[in-house]
Structures are given as C-alpha cells and as structure tokens.
Amino acid sequence: MSTGMGSSLNNSVLLVEDDPGIGRFVTRGLAAEGFSVQWLRGIGDVPRQLAGADYAVLILDLMLPDGDGCSLARYLRDAGQMIPILMLTARDSLDEKLDGFRNGADDYLSKPFAFDELLARVKVLARRGSAGPERSHRVVADLAIDVRAREVTCAGRVLSLTRREFELLLYLARHAGEVVSRERILYGAWGNNAELTTNTVDVYLGYLRRKLKAHGSETEIVTVRGQGCRIGLAPSSGQDHDAAPEA
Structure with a gap:
C-alpha cells in the first residue's frame, strides 16, 4: 500500500457511483493509495453520511438512479456543506462542465478516465479541504x-x-x-x-x-x-x- 498521503491529512473519501465496475475500480485504487472509501450507489444517504462523518472529498457521479449529481451538489452548497466535490460524468460538453461548476463542483472528470488522473485530482482536493475549518x-x-x-x-x-x-x-x-x-x-x-x-x-x-x-x-x-x-x-x-x- 502506498503511503503517499501525509499522516495529518484526512484520507476519507465518499464515493457516489452506481456503476459497479467503476465503483470497484475507484474504491480499490484509492484504498491501495491509503484512502478510506465509503461507496454509495445513490444520492439518498449522502447528506446523512456527510453529517455523521468527516470526509475529505466527495466523488459524485452526475447521473444516478435516484437523482442527479448537480442537484445534490447545489443542495449541499445551499445547506452550507463545503466538502470539495469531484464530479464524474460520461458527458464531456463545456456547457455541462460549466453547469457542474455553477452548482458547486470543485473539479470535473470525464469518463473514461485514467486512475492516476483521478488520484491526482483527489489529492489536490483533499489538501484544499484540509485547510478548511474543523468540522468534527x-x-x-x-x-x-x-x-x-x-x-x-x-x-x-x-x-x-x-x-x-x-x-x-x-x-x-x-x-x-x-x-x-x-x-x-x-x-x-x-x-x-x-x-x-x-x-x-x-x-x-x-x-x-x-x-x-x-x-x-x-x-x-x-x-x-x-x-x-x-x-x-x-x-x-x-x-x-x-x-x-x-x-
């Protein structure tokens, strides 16, 4: 297992992804890099998970069976939740990326993606989030x-x-x-x-x-x-x- 993350950095990630292949791929890859990953298949339990635990990054699929990532991101921001959000999507148009940013996403990654790029983006967002106020x-x-x-x-x-x-x-x-x-x-x-x-x-x-x-x-x-x-x-x-x- 890699020890590339600093010991003082929060390494908990909440992954919201309904595709089982992508979910396993991301979960196993991040775990091998020292991250602790909680994987949800839909948006329903996300607010409760965020309220009950201190996550460094939210990886959020755009299209989910029980709702869409943009609406959830907007809801979280309206509710005062400032966790860094990395949006995943099969769509690659500029308008859709801008819509994700307008609704509260901090970064955007189109599918299919290389794991090394995902890892780099997650590490940047985790460092950014660690500079925020203590929420425990x-x-x-x-x-x-x-x-x-x-x-x-x-x-x-x-x-x-x-x-x-x-x-x-x-x-x-x-x-x-x-x-x-x-x-x-x-x-x-x-x-x-x-x-x-x-x-x-x-x-x-x-x-x-x-x-x-x-x-x-x-x-x-x-x-x-x-x-x-x-x-x-x-x-x-x-x-x-x-x-x-x-x-």
Whole structure:
C-alpha cells in the first residue's frame, strides 16, 4: 500500500457511483493509495453520511438512479456543506462542465478516465479541504456535539439520544438560527428513506424537545408557523410572536 498521503491529512473519501465496475475500480485504487472509501450507489444517504462523518472529498457521479449529481451538489452548497466535490460524468460538453461548476463542483472528470488522473485530482482536493475549518465538533447554545463520537453533552453531562435523534439534532445544529422546513430536515437528516415522512420529523422533534427539557438544557427548538423550525438559545423571557409552541 502506498503511503503517499501525509499522516495529518484526512484520507476519507465518499464515493457516489452506481456503476459497479467503476465503483470497484475507484474504491480499490484509492484504498491501495491509503484512502478510506465509503461507496454509495445513490444520492439518498449522502447528506446523512456527510453529517455523521468527516470526509475529505466527495466523488459524485452526475447521473444516478435516484437523482442527479448537480442537484445534490447545489443542495449541499445551499445547506452550507463545503466538502470539495469531484464530479464524474460520461458527458464531456463545456456547457455541462460549466453547469457542474455553477452548482458547486470543485473539479470535473470525464469518463473514461485514467486512475492516476483521478488520484491526482483527489489529492489536490483533499489538501484544499484540509485547510478548511474543523468540522468534527459543533456547538449550539449550551450543547456540544462530537460528530465523530456521535455524542452530545450539555453542561458536561451526556445527553442520551437515539441514532435518528442525533442525526436530527446535528442537522439542526448545522443550521442554528436558521428556519428550516420539514422537507429539508427529512432529506438532510435522514436521506431519501421512503419509510420516513414529514410526520416523522414532527415526532422526533417532539422527542428531542422533551429530552432537552428534561436535561435542563437552555437550547430551544421553535416552530415557526408555515415555515418550519429553528434551534437556538431559549429567550430569557417571553416567546417570539410568530413562533408556535411544540408541534
């Protein structure tokens, strides 16, 4: 195995590619160069994977069975996700490349490609991403979220959460102070899961609110009528007139 990557450089790659041949080719090649690769066949679980782990690079196919890479890249950028994105596509027109860049791609590689070129581009993007802010910890109000350990503490005490509760809280924390719709929460926290609905969001928001209150947390999840909800520090007195109590 090559040791060409510096020990201080994040070597985790998220690959989204539905073609099994290309997926195996890229995964095995990058693994041989010291990268840790998580391979997904569709876009549905990408937001949840990115929220729950610290990846250096996202390698994203343009055309996927459950959506297109440009739309996902735009969604991630709109959501504040700044991971470097390398777009893969069988298309080679200038207009389509420009469309990829406009939607948030950092680099573009046309199929078929030589592995050495892919490797070089991934290494450049990984170095670029390593210069960005540390994203393994997040703080919102009086909560400290350790993304890698998947642990939340309040005033030094661990807040016991289920997997879905943690993913929901982490998504809200990434958008602290921002009003986010239930549809955005559903997709951003849990991916494209047909078993879950916006009603599921309401149920888990209720679970989170009760646990925060029982823990004595000053963090509040406020419902904003007709728009969604936001997380932040509870006001010292009174309540925002446009906000509704717990749904």
